[in-house]
Amino acid sequence: MRRHLSSALFASAALLSAACSGGGTHPAPTPARTTARAAVVRPEPAVQVLPGMPPVLDRRDVYSADRPGALSPVVRKFPSLVYVPNTESDTVTVIDPKTYKVVRTIPVGTQPQHVVPSWDLRTLWVNNDLGNSLTPIDPATGKVGDEVPVHDPYNLYFTPNGKYAVVMASMDRQLVFRDPHTMAVRKVVPVSCYGVNHADFSPDGRYFIVSCEFSGELLKVDTARMEVVGQQTLPYEGAMPQDVKMSPDGKTWYVADMVADGVWELNGDTFSKPVLLRTGKGAHGLYVSRDSKSMYISNRGEGSISVLNFATGRLTAKWWIDGGGSPDMGGVSADGKVLWLSGRYDGEVYALSTDDGRTLAKIPVGAGPHGLCVYPQPGRYSLGHTGIFR
Numbered sequence: 001m002r003r004h005l006s007s008a009l010f011a012s013a014a015l016l017s018a019a020c021s022g023g024g025t026h027p028a029p030t031p032a033r034t035t036a037r038a039a040v041v042r043p044e045p046a047v048q049v050l051p052g053m054p055p056v057l058d059r060r061d062v063y064s065a066d067r068p069g070a071l072s073p074v075v076r077k078f079p080s081l082v083y084v085p086n087t088e089s090d091t092v093t094v095i096d097p098k099t100y101k102v103v104r105t106i107p108v109g110t111q112p113q114h115v116v117p118s119w120d121l122r123t124l125w126v127n128n129d130l131g132n133s134l135t136p137i138d139p140a141t142g143k144v145g146d147e148v149p150v151h152d153p154y155n156l157y158f159t160p161n162g163k164y165a166v167v168m169a170s171m172d173r174q175l176v177f178r179d180p181h182t183m184a185v186r187k188v189v190p191v192s193c194y195g196v197n198h199a200d201f202s203p204d205g206r207y208f209i210v211s212c213e214f215s216g217e218l219l220k221v222d223t224a225r226m227e228v229v230g231q232q233t234l235p236y237e238g239a240m241p242q243d244v245k246m247s248p249d250g251k252t253w254y255v256a257d258m259v260a261d262g263v264w265e266l267n268g269d270t271f272s273k274p275v276l277l278r279t280g281k282g283a284h285g286l287y288v289s290r291d292s293k294s295m296y297i298s299n300r301g302e303g304s305i306s307v308l309n310f311a312t313g314r315l316t317a318k319w320w321i322d323g324g325g326s327p328d329m330g331g332v333s334a335d336g337k338v339l340w341l342s343g344r345y346d347g348e349v350y351a352l353s354t355d356d357g358r359t360l361a362k363i364p365v366g367a368g369p370h371g372l373c374v375y376p377q378p379g380r381y382s383l384g385h386t387g388i389f390r
Helices: 007-021
Strands: 081-086 091-096 101-107 112-117 124-128 133-137 155-158 165-169 174-178 185-190 196-201 207-212 217-222 227-233 241-246 253-257 262-266 275-278 283-288 294-299 304-309 314-320 327-332 338-343 348-353 359-364 373-375
Touching (some): 112 155, 112 373, 124 155, 207 253, 294 327
Parallel strands (some): 196 241
Antiparallel strands (some): 112 124, 196 207, 253 262, 262 275, 283 294, 348 359
16 A cells, blocks of 8 residues: 655655755655545654654654664764773773674773763763763774763763753752753752662653652653653652663553562553562663564563563563673664673673573673663664663
8 A cells, every 4th residue: 555645744754864864955755646546544643742853753663763773874884892881990891792802991980880872872971970970982983082070970861852961960869951062061950859860751752751769769850841740659668760661652661670670660641650560680771672572671680681572561581691690781782683781790791692582692891880882773863871762
């Protein structure tokens, strides 16, 4: 069946493509001519996104731009590497994913927690939490820039329109909106919970949900207004929420909890009461497969990874790391074939096959490896953390 799209939609797509590639615009294609017998297929109305945000490509799948090998022209020539921040060694270990060998060790600031791709994909920011700084790395050349003073940068995100960087100032109990390039402060948002650490943005970019590790709470934040508009306590004594991710259609939000040993499920739009799905001891990191069908959940306390099927909402497999381990944060390879995770308590990194969970490699790194970043990855822009791409 032929699709009949308006020339306005084609023009919008052309402008987005040009913006991502840095080139000029191209004339919009002429829509196919309809016949008397052909049924007119009306396109779904566009999602009304946060002003300045790139359009949603597929309202049923926010990860549709993350398909295997779908690298932006910005990153296409970048070397494929794995960057591992070692919180206790104050270094970043760089691994060649083809050989599983360490190729470089970069000294950085005190207690680096995460390696975060910038919204425009051109910079990797090392979050030196206790060093109160960010270290920029050029992923094209490997050049390390001068440290940028930023207080308490436990984690780092970017608003979907690229207008602000959002620093998760965990100990300061603040969300700090900054210039995404200079990191100059634009607005400080105090919070009443303890330990803001991870987040994800709604499909339209108009709000994001934040986990508060040390008080077992969740926040809902209006992106444009830069204000907390919702707050709730997880219904589990001693809860310690960690990573946050959405289902492809944006209808279900998942929050890993390392004390409740599973993931909380809730509706982000209504900010509903969460329901717990148990996955394994110390549930921590959440990663989406390249086909948007599954989510990988690292269970740090038991050395396993649970696999959740988005369509059914059920767990379909549990993979165990050979010889045990403490899988924490990481990412999926550009081709979708390997899940990379740091071994927080074991000074190593794990490479696992996404076909069957086989342990492909265990690579020694520094002490306390944490927010590992696989780079480059597919996607048009980065929302931060270890790589949330859309």
